[in-house]
Amino acid sequence: MAFANILCGWLLLLPLATAHRRPTNVGATVNTTSGPVTGHPARNRTQVSEYLGIPYAQPPLGPLRFAAPQKFASAQPFNASVFSPYVRSLPNGKRPTNAFLGQPGNPQSEDCLTLNVWTKATSHQRRKPVLFWIHGGRFSIPGTHNPFYQGQYLADEEDVVVVTINQRVNIFGYSGAPGEPQNVGLLDQRLAVEWVRDNIIGFGGDPKRITIFGQSAGGASVDYYSYAWTKDPIVAGLISHSGTALSFNPNMPNMSATYWYKVSSLLGCGTSGNVLGCMRSKNTTDILHAIALVPPAPSQALSQPVFHPTVDNKTVFGDYAALSSNGSFAKLPYLAGNLDYEAGFYKLSAYAANKTLTPAQWDSFNLAGFTCPTGVEAANRVKYGVPTWRYRYFGDWPNLRLYPGSGAYHGSELEMVFGTAVDVSGAPNTGAENATSRYMMKAWAAFARSPADGLEDFGWPRYDPQSQTLVRLAFNNEISASFVDPIVYDAPCPSVNNPAPAQGAF
Numbered sequence: 001m002a003f004a005n006i007l008c009g010w011l012l013l014l015p016l017a018t019a020h021r022r023p024t025n026v027g028a029t030v031n032t033t034s035g036p037v038t039g040h041p042a043r044n045r046t047q048v049s050e051y052l053g054i055p056y057a058q059p060p061l062g063p064l065r066f067a068a069p070q071k072f073a074s075a076q077p078f079n080a081s082v083f084s085p086y087v088r089s090l091p092n093g094k095r096p097t098n099a100f101l102g103q104p105g106n107p108q109s110e111d112c113l114t115l116n117v118w119t120k121a122t123s124h125q126r127r128k129p130v131l132f133w134i135h136g137g138r139f140s141i142p143g144t145h146n147p148f149y150q151g152q153y154l155a156d157e158e159d160v161v162v163v164t165i166n167q168r169v170n171i172f173g174y175s176g177a178p179g180e181p182q183n184v185g186l187l188d189q190r191l192a193v194e195w196v197r198d199n200i201i202g203f204g205g206d207p208k209r210i211t212i213f214g215q216s217a218g219g220a221s222v223d224y225y226s227y228a229w230t231k232d233p234i235v236a237g238l239i240s241h242s243g244t245a246l247s248f249n250p251n252m253p254n255m256s257a258t259y260w261y262k263v264s265s266l267l268g269c270g271t272s273g274n275v276l277g278c279m280r281s282k283n284t285t286d287i288l289h290a291i292a293l294v295p296p297a298p299s300q301a302l303s304q305p306v307f308h309p310t311v312d313n314k315t316v317f318g319d320y321a322a323l324s325s326n327g328s329f330a331k332l333p334y335l336a337g338n339l340d341y342e343a344g345f346y347k348l349s350a351y352a353a354n355k356t357l358t359p360a361q362w363d364s365f366n367l368a369g370f371t372c373p374t375g376v377e378a379a380n381r382v383k384y385g386v387p388t389w390r391y392r393y394f395g396d397w398p399n400l401r402l403y404p405g406s407g408a409y410h411g412s413e414l415e416m417v418f419g420t421a422v423d424v425s426g427a428p429n430t431g432a433e434n435a436t437s438r439y440m441m442k443a444w445a446a447f448a449r450s451p452a453d454g455l456e457d458f459g460w461p462r463y464d465p466q467s468q469t470l471v472r473l474a475f476n477n478e479i480s481a482s483f484v485d486p487i488v489y490d491a492p493c494p495s496v497n498n499p500a501p502a503q504g505a506f
Contacts, residue, residue, distance in 0.1 A: 026121045030202040033195065035074040039117075040081055042152035044423075048120050050152060051080035051203070056195040057113035057188065060168060065280045068181045069113060069191045083116065083145040084166050085109040110172060110284055115192055116144060118151035118162045119203045127206035129448035132196055132235070133164040134189060136216025136243065136411070138506055140170045140305040148411070153419030157438065158445035161205035165192045171263060171291055171307040176256025177276055182312040189221060190229065197234050211237035211448040215414060217506050219243025219336075220309075223377065226329040228315045233330040237451030239444065240336040242410060245320040246373035248499045248506040252318075256310040259294055266290040301357055301365050302349055302504030321496065324377060327384040333451035334381045335444075337391030337471070338370035344402065344409025346505060361501070363492075369502025372493035375486060379465045387452045388463040391481075392489060395436060395474030399427035410505075413473070416440045435479040443481075465490075 027039040027049050039051035055078075057069040064070060119128070131154065135144050144164040151162030165188075167173060173185025181187065197207045212235050214222045219240035226238055227245060251259075265271045267290050269278035279287075296303035311318040323329070343362040350357060357365070374390065381388040393413040400412055400421060415421035416437040421429050429437070446454035456462060461469045461483060470486040 024121055028121070029077075030199075032199045032202060033071075033073055034199075035076045035078045037078045037080050042118060042150075042155075045152040045156040048118050048152045048156050049203075051117040051119075053082055053084045053114045053116065054078065054080050055114050056165075056192050059111040060113060060172070060184075061110055062280060065110065066172065066175045066177055066180060066184065066276065068184050069188050071191065071195075072113075080117075084112045084114040110168075112142070112166045112168070113188060113191075115163055115165045115195070116151070117203050118155040119205065120155050120159050122159065122204065127201065127209070128159060128161050128204050129209040129211065129445070130161045130163060130196060130200055130205040130207075131444065131448050132193065132210055132212045133162065134167070134212060134214030134218035134221045135164070136214065136218040137169065138305050138504075139174055139185065139217045139308055142166065142169055147420050147423040148414050149418060150420055150423065151418065154417070154441055154445075157419065157441050160445050160448055161200060161203055163192075163196055163200075165189065167192070170305070171260075171287065174251075174256070174307045174309060176251065176253070176260040176307065176310050177279075178253070178257045178260070179274070180276065182253075182256070182310045183315040186221060186224060186228070186309065186315045189225065193234050208236060209448065209451075210235045211239060211451060213239035213241065213335075213444070214243070215241035215411060216243045220245060220247055220506055223329075223336075224309070224316060226332060226334075227317060227320070227323055230328070230330045233332060235332065237333045237447060238330075238335070239447065240334075240374070240377070241413065242338045242342060242370055242374075243506060244336065244373045244377045245317075246324065246376055246497060246499065247369050248503055250309040250311050250316050250318075251306075252311055255306075256308075259306040262294050263287065263290045266293055297503075299504035300361065300501050301355065302346060303353060304504035321376075324380045327380065329381075331384060331386050333387040333447070334378070335389045335391070335447050335455070336374050336378050337393065337473075338374050339408040339410060339413060340392060340394045341407035342366050342370045342410040342505070344406035345411060347406075348402065364501040365505070366502075367492055368497060368499050369505045371489055372497040373499065375465070375490045375493060376497060378463050382463055382465065389447075389455050389460055389471065390463045390469070390486070391471040391473050393473045395433070395477060397421065397430060397433045397477070399425040399429060399433075408474070413440070416474075417444055432477050432479055436474050436477070439479055439481075440473065 026041045029036050029038045039049045042048040042050040055072045058072050149164050155162045167188040168185045200207050220243040222238050222240045223245040261271050264275040267282050269275040309316045378390040394408045417440050419437050446458040463469045468483045468485050470484050472482045
């Protein structure tokens with residue numbers, strides 16, 4: 001693992017305006033609860049204002065390490081010109097793979113609770129829908145500062161406000177320390193949503209039309225959010241890419257405590273009791289070295305990070321299958337989907353670990369972690385009258401192909417939604433690829449503009465598990481969507497999904 005498991009991901013937050021004036025000049029200063037924030041033109045879409053590294057929480061240092069996030073407030077001017085720091089090392093590999101895992105050469109620091117905002121400078125007074133992004137990475141890898149998640153193209157094409165957020169990951173976000181708040185990385189996400197609610201008007205956004213969307217661990221985080229904040233969700237819509245609350249088993253408290261004390265022992269802080277003060281005194285680099293010595297949890301296909309969401313029955317629950325069946329989620333419009341061959345990405349990790357799985361085992365991996373849990377979550381939303389849509393993505397483009405046969409692999413739809421395929425690959429898109437990206441941008445923006453019916457107006461039927469309502473995107477690299485009966489892909493799913501074959505993917 002070495003430094004592959006990191007401190008924080010990236011957070012993009014939208015500032016709060018004391019006056020509800022939209023920025024009409026690129027990079028205009030916006031008054032926020034974090035101070036007056038000044039942006040700049042985005043690199044490749046100069047009519048889009050880019051605001052980077054805005055703090056939404058106090059730096060999680062010293063007594064705030066491993067603690068719940070605390071609100072940040074300032075009256076000092078802030079030049080939002082650079083992404084916040086994070087810590088990671090990159091493997092050698094093909095460019096799209098490396099880009100997915102983070103951007104090399106950034107400063108390293110735990111002071112990472114910041115966000116980024118992209119918004120088009122416009123003169124009209126209509127408030128724009130907000131797309132709030134939660135990145136993936138197995139709750140261990142940071143990463144909105146990479147080519148995948150740049151919001152400039154989506155903000156430009158669809159005139160939406162795009163926010164990406166940094167959050168704590170690994171032991172810093174999911175310490176498992178007994179008696180302490182659990183899953184503070186998820187609490188970071190919530191505080192970031194609150195910041196956007198309070199500040200987004202200043203960027204031209206509509207605080208009543210915030211859609212949170214995320215991929216992999218970020219997709220699971222979106223779904224987690226819907227169970228944790230049922231009484232005051234703040235947001236208007238949810239989009240889960242390739243990850244739900246049913247996609248993997250979270251840690252039980254005793255498991256997380258064992259891992260916590262393993263690290264504290266390696267650092268000389270003891271093997272039981274209250275070691276928090278000692279752990280807070282340790283150097284970040286030393287903690288990362290100690291984490292690297294904790295054996296990963298066993299799994300069939302992939303080594304599983306051990307510092308993971310922990311059941312606390314507040315932010316993470318122990319029986320999502322029952323909660324889902326009982327409708328114990330916020331009744332918010334829901335768009336969920338997965339890719340046709342998620343394993344195409346994970347095979348690279350298995351190969352590096354000298355693990356060889358049969359085609360049947362990889363099929364089981366795809367079903368257990370992606371197809372089946374997505375289908376169950378979507379069906380249960382429908383059961384309780386929630387406007388729901390479900391998609392399956394098939395695109396296989398030459399410039400994004402990892403190897404012959406990698407197919408529509410985990411994460412490969414993100415370049416379509418964000419419009420970043422050329423940035424990621426360094427090679428030109430095909431015409432059909434460009435058209436598919438524009439189509440998917442329009443669909444995601446349609447949902448954000450009106451979560452309850454925007455996709456119906458766009459031409460997508462609401463999801464019904466018993467009829468031809470599963471949306472196929474880029475099927476045979478075709479530009480427009482087609483619609484099929486979900487049973488085409490769900491037939492092998494058991495009555496109760498067991499995520500174990502895919503454990504380690506999240």
